[in-house]
Amino acid sequence: MTLTQRRAQGTLPIGDAVASLMRDGMPVRFTAYDGSSAGPEDAEIELELVNQRGLSYLLTAPGDLGMARAYVSGDLNVNGVHPGDPYDALTLLQSRLRFRKPSPAEAMALLRGLGLSNLKPPPPPPQEHLPRWRRVVEGVRHSMTRDAEVIHHHYDVSNRFYELVLGPSMTYTCAVYPTADATLEEAQTEKYDLVARKLGLEPGQRLLDLGCGWGGMVRHAAREYGVKAIGVTLSRAQASWAQEQIKAQRLDHLAEVRFLDYRLVEEGDFDAISSIGLTEHIGVRNYPEYFGFIRDKLRPQGRLLNHCxxxxxxxxxxxxxxIDRYVFPDGELIGSGRIITEAQNAGLEVQHEENFRVHYAKTLAGWCRNLVENWDECVAEVGEATARVWGLYMAGSRLAFERNEIQLHHVLATKTDGRGESGYPLRHPF
Known part of the structure; x- marks a missing residue:
């Protein structure tokens, strides 16, 4: 029976359908639950479609969303790589997997051949957040209510899970590697210290850390620089963990982490403000309000370090x-040029800018290694589906940083006083 006849009768092998859509052939082995296959038999990586639900996911949400749904649910396996770090598979697929666009008639014939019953969308995995158009019930985008919900979705997974993946530093932001062979922990310590040096922290100063996570910057500033530091986070789990660590390290006379929206901070006249990984969550249209808030909270000649x-x-x-459904709901990215522009428009004087793109690729590789090494405990803690989400997201993000699709920037600015004095030295001291 010819391929055309099978299409007409609804008996088209899934492997044949996949192969027919490849522009340059299959770079990996593909096998399906109906016994069909495509691609080289000796390929090191195999995509295994386990069941009909997986096929329905692929057909009803073409692109990365459908594949993510099938993969997270265990309906699509990637054999030959560890689910905690599918980097090699993603690299190969992004480099060599090329789909061609079928004509409308051919597309309909393929769907008939695979069975029109597969076009009924299965319920998405429970790890998936609502699409943006349905989040209106949670409040206006980037309102305090909606921001709290999306932060809870991503960060309140399990503190133990984060300990296993992030390591002892409990730092979920880009590290700064002082040398190519530095460990992840050494690089995270260097990141915090570099931020402190850029801010010119000194004993007795006051620091506000926006979106402080598990309090790494707050503790570092208090312990190493004698700074009085306040951190705020929208994650209740993060705030609780951070406060326990502050007390355990006997830093509670200097450091504090609050479960609080940064917009509700009442204190002002801070010597320095650090924002490490918050700007991605606030929305580009809210940059004027965000940088205006920072300006108003700084004392004259105070400094801001924005890391995002x-x-x-x-x-x-x-x-x-x-990314929007599984990782960072409502997250928004833009270039460093826009960030610098908005900081300047708010009245801040930008003193220094630096790109740490390659450092984030190394950081993500380190997190994936931790996930692989602690896979069984991670799965026991959050379930295999959630662990798969993290492996896929971190490996994919590493690839995006390596390919210069995304970057990581520090922007250092001062609140220059009315006389034009910034308090900044003639040359950068860090």
């Missing part, structure tokens, strides 16, 4: 369905 993921250009675009 950026794009390689300043062209607005969506983050993609997988």
């Amino acid at each position: 993921i950026t794009r390689h250009d300043n062209v607005p675009r969506s983050t993609g369905a997988f």
Whole structure:
């Protein structure tokens, strides 16, 4: 029976359908639950479609969302790589997997051949957040209510899970590697110290850390620089863990972490403000309010260090369905040029900017190693589906940083006083 006849009769092998859509052939082995296959038999990596639900996911949400749904649910396996670090598979697929666009008639014939019953969308995995158009019930985008919900979705997974993946530093932001062979922990310590040096921290000063996570910067500033530090986070689990560590390290006379939206901080006149990984969550249209808040909270000649993921250009675009539904709901990225512009428009004087793109690729590789090494305990803690989400997200993000699709920028600025004095030295001291 010919391929055309099988399409017409609804008996088209899944492997044949996949092979027919490849522009340059299959770079990996593909096998399906109906016994069909495609691609080289000796390939090191195999995509295994386990069941009909997986096929329905692929057909009803083409692109990365459908594949993510099938993969997270265990309906699509990637054999030949560890689920905690599918980096090699993603690298190969992004480099060599090329789909061709079938004509409308051919697409309909393929769907008939695979069975039109597979076009009924299965319920998405429970790890998936609502699409943006349905999140209106949670409040206006980037309102305090909605921001609290999306932060809870991502960060309140399990403190133990984060300990296993992030390591002892409990730091979920880009590390700074002082040398190529430095460990992840050494690089995270260097990151915090570099931020402190850029801010010019000195004993007795006051620091506000926005989006402080598990309090790493707050503790470092208090312990190493004698700074009185306040951190705020929208994650109750993070705040609880951070406060326990502050007390355990006997830093509670200097350091504090609050479960609080940064917009509700009442204190002011801070010597320094650090924002490490918050800007991605606040929304580009809210940058004027964000930088205005920082300006108003700084004393004259105070400093800001803004650390955030950026794009390689300043062209607005969506983050993609997988990232928006599974990782950072409502997250937005833009280039460092826009961030510098908005900081300047708010009245801050930008003194220094630095790109740590390659450092984030190394950081993500380290987190994936931790996930692989602690896979069984991670799965026991959060379930295999959630662990798969993290492996896929971190490996994919590593690849994006390596390919210069996204970057990580520090922007250092001062609140220059009315006489034009910034308090900044003639040359950068760090």
